[in-house]
């Protein structure tokens with residue numbers, strides 16, 4: 181059922197991610213852009229949430245703020261009940277490395293590193309010992325056991341994204357953020373990537389937050405949160421692709437009507 185409005189439940193021990201009244205404003209020559217306008221949400225550990233909304237609604241900004249890659253103008257982000265602000269840049273980086281994984285649309289692999297080196301980079305950056313057996317296990321799970329010494333340029337897009345998923349999972353993060361992880365992939369590779377992300381939730385108990393424009397991808401999640409104009413405006417539990425597409429059509433129409441009313 182599509183529910184309008186969002187209510188944040190009280191802090192619970194099982195909460196992996198919580199945002200309290202997060203805003204992100206940008207100053208631009210045309211005035212202040214309110215990319216996020218008071219977003220509150222709470223996600224349980226082991227849940228899979230898709231975030232959707234019209235272009236410019238604030239999806240990427242939400243992900244970047246929640247993942248500690250960007251700093252909110254106001255509000256709080258808590259991962260595992262621990263607030264992700266107030267420290268130095270080095271502390272924030274350490275916090276992110278220990279608790280957060282990120283999958284990008286365009287993979288962001290380092291071209292001169294092999295598959296194994298790319299996948300274990302977060303461990304080496306964090307100064308942790310690289311357990312080769314465990315790293316190979318992760319790469320085997322994403323179907324790349326026979327590609328360990330390949331460079332990214334020697335792989336297909338789908339294979340590169342699977343390396344990126346291994347990299348996001350290798351340090352055992354509490355929350356994994358994925359920004360359009362299937363946006364650059366063909367249907368078959370997209371399906372494989374979604375299955376791997378789903379497995380990370382169902383088998384390993386990771387908490388996954390995925391921005392997507394694709395209703396079929398969103399239907400893999402437990403719930404879809406809808407953003408419009410920097411606010412959470414609705415939630416769809418146990419989504420089907422048809423219900424997600426329907427809700428998106430309504431939101432996009434509303435956004436277009438809003439722009440006409442404002443004379444944009």
Ligand SMILES: Nc1ncnc2c1ncn2[C@@H]1O[C@H](COP(=O)(O)OP(=O)(O)OP(=O)(O)O)[C@@H](O)[C@H]1O
Pocket residue numbers: 206207208213214215233234235236237238239240241242
């Ligand atoms: N660095 C920035 N400086 C100024 N404005 C920005 C900046 N980053 C984002 N914005 C603005 O904030 C708003 C939200 O952007 P965001 O990229 O989060 O939207 P989105 O929903 O992810 O869009 P899309 O689906 O097109 O990727 C937009 O109006 C965008 O132009």
